[in-house]
Amino acid sequence: MKKNSPIKKSRAISREFGLEYLGIEYKLGVDFLDKASIQGRDEKDVERAIERALEHGVSQSFIEKTGGYTGISGILDTGRPGPTIAIRADLDAVPVQESSAEEHEAVKGNYVSEIPGVMHACGHDAHTSILLAVAEWAVRNKEHLVGKYKFIFQPAEEGVRGGLAVANGGIFDDVDEILCFHVGSECKLGEVGICEGGYLATTKLNVSFEGAPAHAGSNPEAGKSALLAACNAATLVAGIPRHSGGLTRVCVGKLEAGESRNVIPAHARMEIETRGATSDLDAFMVDHVKRIVRGTEAAFDVKAKIEKVGSAANLETDPEVLARLAKITEQMESVEKTNFIRFVPASEDCTWLIRRVREHGGKAGYFLFGCNHHGHHRGDFSIQDEKSMPVAFEMLTKYLAERNMSC
Ligand SMILES: [Zn+2]
Structure with a gap:
């Protein structure tokens, strides 16, 4: 105009x-x-x-x-x-x-x-x-x-x-x-x-992983891959069991990770949402996501941060x-x-x-x-x-x- x-x-x-x-x-x-x-x-x-x-x-x-x-x-x-x-x-x-x-x-x-x-x-x-x-x-x-x-x-x-x-x-x-x-x-x-x-009740989460960078050829053992942590978390999140109490949804809608081809990736960021027919069902999904992120943090020796950026009740x-x-x-x-x-x-x-x-x-x-x-x-x-x-x-x-x- x-x-x-x-x-x-x-x-x-x-x-x-x-x-x-x-x-x-x-x-x-x-x-x-x-x-x-x-x-x-x-x-x-x-x-x-x-x-x-x-x-x-x-x-x-x-x-x-x-x-x-x-x-x-x-x-x-x-x-x-x-x-x-x-x-x-x-x-x-x-x-x-x-x-x-x-x-x-x-x-x-x-x-x-x-x-x-x-x-x-x-x-x-x-x-x-x-x-x-x-x-x-x-x-x-x-x-x-x-x-x-x-x-x-x-x-x-x-x-x-x-x-x-x-x-x-x-x-x-x-x-x-x-x-x-x-x-x-x-x-x-x-x-x-x-x-x-x-x-539907819903929760919007941003999850970030911080690892450690390293030369992918000369000393990969010194790196801690945030990218692999995030990828594993994404597939585990998709596998959260559904609930007999009613409809649930989960989506990893965005995943950004890595710096370059030859660097062990130190940063990853995901956008996740859960939904449920009730706030309890949504909370069931969110609890699982949080447990998966904590487990991945330990498994990959990276640091994770979970931030809630939106929510609604049913x-x-x-x-x-x-x-x-x-x-x-x-x-x-x-x-x-x-x-x-x-x-x-x-x-x-x-x-x-x-x-x-x-x-x-x-x-x-x-x-x-x-x-x-x-x-x-x-x-x-x-x-x-x-x-x-x-x-x-x-x-x-x-x-x-x-x-x-x-x-
Ligand atoms: Zn609208």
Whole structure:
């Protein structure tokens, strides 16, 4: 995009619809997150992101307010007794190059990502917009509403890094109900998926091995091969037994090792993920991975470091919340079909927020609203904004209206 493209204009306008503009109290960045629970944060990435934000017109004072931590929760208190309801949207983009093909919706609509190699290839920009519109609706209808609302804009869902820090940030302890949602996935345009459960618990681990280098010809016995340690660990990890208690997954997705052909390799690095139908099953897989890494460390006389860089719980929801959502979609003209979904073969870290709410007796719901996408995390991901987004907006606002009327 050129500097004077219409995008600049729309960005300037969009600021006027922010939480501050709406007069909603908010908690931002460090005030909203539990810093100790942040996973997989790379300070160099953060520095680059701050530079990019400044270049794109975000003010220095705003950056300082965030403390370098994105994410925000808007809080609207009607002042009348009633339930506290939280709605969560995720904010982040994906490291994917956006398509420049003529038929791509963002090209047609002139809203292609300005950042090379980064785009909204999972629809989180739509989630953010929908939740902001719901917040605006709540402000406009405040006089007819009761209770309290928390509008949660969560950072770093990709890689399941941000959810735990948001969940532990202290804003869910008084929440009676939480709603989370996602565009696309298993649902096409006109369809809504009410999720009874299904997202898998997962753990993302980075493992590094440090050995000792040596000349491969003259004294190989002095070397300690991190590469062989990592290769052995990779095959052992793939052989972790599966569990009779439910579905499990494990993947060594990346392995980098070695320096040169004639050097005993001193460094190796692996990226591993585990998944399970429950957090216990996921923990079973993680325990095995850790044991294998420790065993390999001893067998190859190398040093290993295991770093947890992301995690999510499995999805658990409550039938009464799901029934309310289903009743709403039955009356919506834009919804042709409502499916009850038991399994989504992926992971989502709003599950930490949901767990936090359910731990003290609160209830949770999760739904998918459809779009005709070509697959998530692809350069041609698009969601037919004007047709898909109103579905989620209507579901959420109807839920809030009906929930408060019934209290
Ligand atoms: Zn997503």
